[in-house]
Amino acid sequence: MSDTVIHVEGLGKEYRLGVQGSSYPTLREAIVGVATAPIRRLKALRHGVEQEGDATSHFWALRDVNFEVPRGQVIGIIGRNGAGKSTLLKILSRITEPSCGKAVLRGRVASLLEVGTGFHPELTGRENIYLNGSILGMRRVEIDRKFDQIVAFSEVEKFLDTPVKRYSSGMYVRLAFAVAAHLEPEILIVDEVLAVGDAEFQKKCLGKMQEVSTGQGRTVLFVSHNIWAVRSLCQQVLYLKQGQMAALGQTEGVVDKYLKDATHQNGVSMMRTFEPGSAGNDNVRMRKVQLTPRAGDGTMIRVDTPVDLEVEYENLKGGTPLVLNLAVHTLDGTLVFVSQTTSDKSWHGRPFEQGVYRSTCRIPANLLNDGTYRIRVLFLDEAVKHLYNLDDALFFTVHDIAHREGSWYGKWLGVVRPQLQWTTEQVSASQSPG
Amino acid sequence: MSNTLTGASPIPTRDAQTPAEPVLPVFDQEMVIQPQRGWIAVNVGEMWRYRELLFFLIWRDVKVRYKQTVLGVAWAILQPLFNMIVFTVIFGKVAGLEDHLPAHLKGKYPIFVYVGMLVWTFFSTGVTSGGQSLVNSQHLLTKIYFPRLFVPLATIGGALVDLAISFGLFLVLMLIYQVPPGWGLLALPALLVLTLMATAGVAFVVSALTVSYRDFRFIVPFMVQAWMYLSATFYDVADVGRWQLPASINPMFGLIGAYRSCLLGMEWHWAQVGISTTVTLGMFFFGMFYFRKVERKFADIA
Numbered sequence: 001m002s003d004t005v006i007h008v009e010g011l012g013k014e015y016r017l018g019v020q021g022s023s024y025p026t027l028r029e030a031i032v033g034v035a036t037a038p039i040r041r042l043k044a045l046r047h048g049v050e051q052e053g054d055a056t057s058h059f060w061a062l063r064d065v066n067f068e069v070p071r072g073q074v075i076g077i078i079g080r081n082g083a084g085k086s087t088l089l090k091i092l093s094r095i096t097e098p099s100c101g102k103a104v105l106r107g108r109v110a111s112l113l114e115v116g117t118g119f120h121p122e123l124t125g126r127e128n129i130y131l132n133g134s135i136l137g138m139r140r141v142e143i144d145r146k147f148d149q150i151v152a153f154s155e156v157e158k159f160l161d162t163p164v165k166r167y168s169s170g171m172y173v174r175l176a177f178a179v180a181a182h183l184e185p186e187i188l189i190v191d192e193v194l195a196v197g198d199a200e201f202q203k204k205c206l207g208k209m210q211e212v213s214t215g216q217g218r219t220v221l222f223v224s225h226n227i228w229a230v231r232s233l234c235q236q237v238l239y240l241k242q243g244q245m246a247a248l249g250q251t252e253g254v255v256d257k258y259l260k261d262a263t264h265q266n267g268v269s270m271m272r273t274f275e276p277g278s279a280g281n282d283n284v285r286m287r288k289v290q291l292t293p294r295a296g297d298g299t300m301i302r303v304d305t306p307v308d309l310e311v312e313y314e315n316l317k318g319g320t321p322l323v324l325n326l327a328v329h330t331l332d333g334t335l336v337f338v339s340q341t342t343s344d345k346s347w348h349g350r351p352f353e354q355g356v357y358r359s360t361c362r363i364p365a366n367l368l369n370d371g372t373y374r375i376r377v378l379f380l381d382e383a384v385k386h387l388y389n390l391d392d393a394l395f396f397t398v399h400d401i402a403h404r405e406g407s408w409y410g411k412w413l414g415v416v417r418p419q420l421q422w423t424t425e426q427v428s429a430s431q432s433p434g
Numbered sequence: 435m436s437n438t439l440t441g442a443s444p445i446p447t448r449d450a451q452t453p454a455e456p457v458l459p460v461f462d463q464e465m466v467i468q469p470q471r472g473w474i475a476v477n478v479g480e481m482w483r484y485r486e487l488l489f490f491l492i493w494r495d496v497k498v499r500y501k502q503t504v505l506g507v508a509w510a511i512l513q514p515l516f517n518m519i520v521f522t523v524i525f526g527k528v529a530g531l532e533d534h535l536p537a538h539l540k541g542k543y544p545i546f547v548y549v550g551m552l553v554w555t556f557f558s559t560g561v562t563s564g565g566q567s568l569v570n571s572q573h574l575l576t577k578i579y580f581p582r583l584f585v586p587l588a589t590i591g592g593a594l595v596d597l598a599i600s601f602g603l604f605l606v607l608m609l610i611y612q613v614p615p616g617w618g619l620l621a622l623p624a625l626l627v628l629t630l631m632a633t634a635g636v637a638f639v640v641s642a643l644t645v646s647y648r649d650f651r652f653i654v655p656f657m658v659q660a661w662m663y664l665s666a667t668f669y670d671v672a673d674v675g676r677w678q679l680p681a682s683i684n685p686m687f688g689l690i691g692a693y694r695s696c697l698l699g700m701e702w703h704w705a706q707v708g709i710s711t712t713v714t715l716g717m718f719f720f721g722m723f724y725f726r727k728v729e730r731k732f733a734d735i736a
Binding site (some may be wrong): 015028030090092093094095097098099101102103104105106109111113114118119120122123127130132134135136138139140175238241 | 464492580
C-alpha cells in the first residue's frame with residue numbers, strides 16, 4: 001500500500017548479556033580478552049566448537065516483529081515490562097540499531113521517549129524551550145514562531161525567566177510537554193509520556209494527541225501501560241510478549257487478550273495451593289488461597305466485581321480459638337484494609353478442634369481500585385499471639401471497568417474506588433450585577 | 435547561523451519575533467533503519483541539517499559552565515594567566531629557559547609561554563572534557579537521536595569560546611611587551627583549523643573509548659599531563675635539537691611552534707609544521723571514523 005508510513009519487517013534486537021547488563025566492561029577485561037583469545041580459539045578447535053560464547057549469553061529483546069501503519073493511524077504498543085516495547089521504540093527512534101530486519105519510516109519523525117530530554121536545570125524556562133526544541137529537531141525559526149503558543153500551552157508564563165530547577169515537577173512537565181506538543185512531525189513516537197503530570201494536564205495531552213492524529217493526519221506510535229488511553233486513542237494495537245508479537249490487530253481484541261494474559265501471568269493468580277509442609281508451622285498449615293469472582297464470566301476481577309476470598313488451612317493444635325487476620329496491600333506497600341474472622345460472631349471464641357478449615361469472606365464490588373494487590377494472612381490465638389504469618393499469600397489484579405462515564409482516560413487515582421451517592425442541586429441563583 | 439560563537443544569546447526576547455518563513459524538516463523524507471556493518475561514512479548532510487543543534491549544545495555548555503561561578507568568564511583568562519606566571523618563574527627564571535629566546539624576544543618569556551599555554555589549555559580542555567562528554571550525556575544518548583559527533587564537538591566548541599576570550603588577554607600582552615603583529619598572522623586561521631582538528635580527533639577516540647572502558651576516565655589526566663611536557667609549551671621547539679622531527683609526530687609540538695612563528699614572529703620550522711599537519715589530518719579522520727564505527731553501540735552500553 002502506498003500510504004503506509006511505517007513499515008517494519010523482521011525487526012530484531014539481540015543483546016549480549018554482560019554488555020547490556022549490570023557492569024561496564026573494563027579495560028582489564030578487554031586486555032585479558034584479547035590476550036586469552038588464542039587460547040580460547042585453540043580450545044574451541046580441539047572441542048570442535050566454532051561458536052564463541054554459548055547461546056545462553058545472548059538474548060533477543062525483540063524478535064521477528066512485523067507491522068505496517070497507514071498514514072494518520074494511531075498504533076498502540078502494549079506488553080508487560082521487559083516485553084520489548086522500549087527496545088522497539090528505541091530502534092524506530094534510531095537510538096539503538098537493530099540486529100536484524102528493517103524498518104522504513106516515511107516522513108519527518110519525532111520521538112518522545114521522555115518529556116524534557118536535554119532540559120538543563122540551571123537554564124531558564126525560556127532557554128530550555130530553545131534547547132529542548134532544537135534537540136527534538138525543531139529549527140530556531142520554528143521555535144521563534146511557536147514560542148508564544150508553547151508558553152501559553154505550558155501555563156508557566158510567569159516563571160519563564162526562572163531556572164527550571166526551581167520549578168515544581170508539574171510545571172517542569174507542562175513546559176516540557178508543551179515544547180513536544182508543538183513539534184510538527186508526520187510520525188510521532190511516544191513512550192509513556194502520559195505517566196507523568198497532574199490529571200488535568202494528562203487530559204490536555206491526550207486531547208492534543210488525538211488532535212494531532214485525527215485532525216492533522218499524523219501517524220502516532222504510542223506505548224503505554226494505560227489501557228484506557230490505548231483503548232480510546234488507538235485504532236490498531238501491537239501486543240508484545242517476551243520480545244515477540246503476541247497479537248496485532250483491532251484494539252478491542254488485542255487489549256482483551258492482553259488483559260486475559262495478565263490475569264494468568266506469573267505471581268498474579270486467582271488461586272494458590274500449598275504443597276503439604278510448604279507453608280505453615282506446628283500450629284497452622286496453609287492449604288489453599290482462592291479468589292472467586294462473583295460476576296462476569298468468572299475469570300477476571302474488575303473494579304465492579306464482587307469477589308469471594310477463601311482460605312483453607314489445617315489447625316494442628318486443637319483446643320484454642322483461632323483467629324484468621326487478613327490484610328490487603330498495594331504493591332507499593334500501602335495497607336488497604338484489615339479484616340478478620342472475629343467478624344463472624346457465631347464462630348468467635350469457640351475452641352477449634354484439629355482439622356481442616358475454610359474461611360471465606362466477600363470483598364464487595366467497587367471497593368478496590370484497579371491495580372495489583374498482595375494478600376497477607378496471619379493466624380492468631382485468643383491472646384493475640386501470632387501463630388503463623390504468611391506475607392505473600394496471594395497476588396491478584398483488579399482490572400479497570402469496561403466503560404467509564406465522562407471523558408477521563410487516565411489512571412483512576414486512589415487506593416479504593418467506592419461508588420458514592422452524589423446529589424447536586426442549585427442553592428440559589430447568582431445575583432446579576434447592578 | 436546569524437550568531438557567532440562569541441557568546442551572543444540566541445534567545446530572543448519576547449517581543450523580538452522572527453517573521454515566519456518556510457521551515458525545512460530536519461529529518462530525511464524516507465528513512466531506512468537496518469543493521470550496518472564495518473566502517474560507516476560520516477553523514478555530512480545530516481550534520482548540516484542539525485547544525486543549529488550543535489550551536490545550541492555549545493551555547494548550553496558555555497552558559498551552564500559560568501552561570502553559577504562568581505568570576506564567570508574571567509576563569510577562561512585566569513587559568514592560562516596563572517600558568518604563565520608559574521612557568522615564567524620555574525622554567526623562565528629557575529631553569530633559565532628565557533635565555534634561549536631569540537634576540538627580538540629578550541626579556542619577553544611571559545608572552546612566549548603564554549602562547550604555549552593558550553593553545554595547550556584549549557587542547558587539554560578539549561581532550562579531557564570532550565573525552566568525558568559522551569559518558570556525561572548518556573542521558574541524552576539513550577533518549578533521542580542526533581548526530582553523536584556533536585557531543586564531543588560541542589564541548590570543544592565551549593573550549594573554543596574560552597580560547598577566544600584568553601586570546602583577548604594575549605592582545606593586551608602584545609601591547610605590554612611591545613610585540614608587533616607580523617605577516618605571519620595570516621596563517622592564524624589555518625592553524626586554528628588544524629588545532630581544532632587535532633583536538634577533535636583525539637577527543638573522538640577518547641570519548642568513544644571512555645564509553646566502553648571507564649578506565650579512560652583515570653588514564654586521560656595522566657596522558658594529558660605527560661603530553662604537555664612533549665608539546666613545547668614552556669620551551670622552544672628548537673631547544674630539543676636533533677629530536678625536532680621525531681617530536682613533531684606529536685601534532686601539538688609542531689602546532690605550538692607554528693603559533694609562535696605566527697604570533698611572535700619567531701622562525702618557521704616548515705618540516706616540523708609539515709609532519710605535525712600530516713599527523714593532525716590522520717588523527718582527525720581516524721578519530722572521526724573510529725567514532726562512527728562504534729557510535730551505534732553507545733546507547734546500549736552508555
